[in-house]
Amino acid sequence: MADTRLLSAVLVLGLCAMAGAEKPSPCQCSRMNPENRKNCGFPGITSNQCFAVGCCFDSNVPGVPWCFQPLPKEENQECVMEVSARVNCGYPGISPKDCASKKCCFSDVVPEVPWCFHPKPVQDCHY
Structure with missing residues (x-):
């Protein structure tokens, strides 16, 4: 079980590092309705790990993903x-x-x- 989590973490971080992920803007994260969050991490992911793969992190809402896909980037x-x-x-x-x-x-x-x-x-x- 621990090996699976470690492998998942390495794969996620490695794939996103190759893609050149960047930390999403605050608007891309804070304007996402918690019920609509799509998981972007793994159990126990830290905020730094989450941001490093280009995802949003917010642990203030229980029962929903804390590391989640951001809203689409816009010019403005x-x-x-x-x-x-x-x-x-x-x-x-x-x-x-x-x-x-x-x-x-x-x-x-x-x-x-x-x-x-x-x-x-x-x-x-x-x-």
């Missing part, structure tokens, strides 16, 4: 948020240019959700 940190947190700022078919002219965020990666949405202040972000 004010635009980093879960899809469910988006507040519509446009209309169906709005272009990225028209969205930007409204000083809003644009991401068309996920279908059937607002692609043009209001930003959130970065003061909301923390580790």
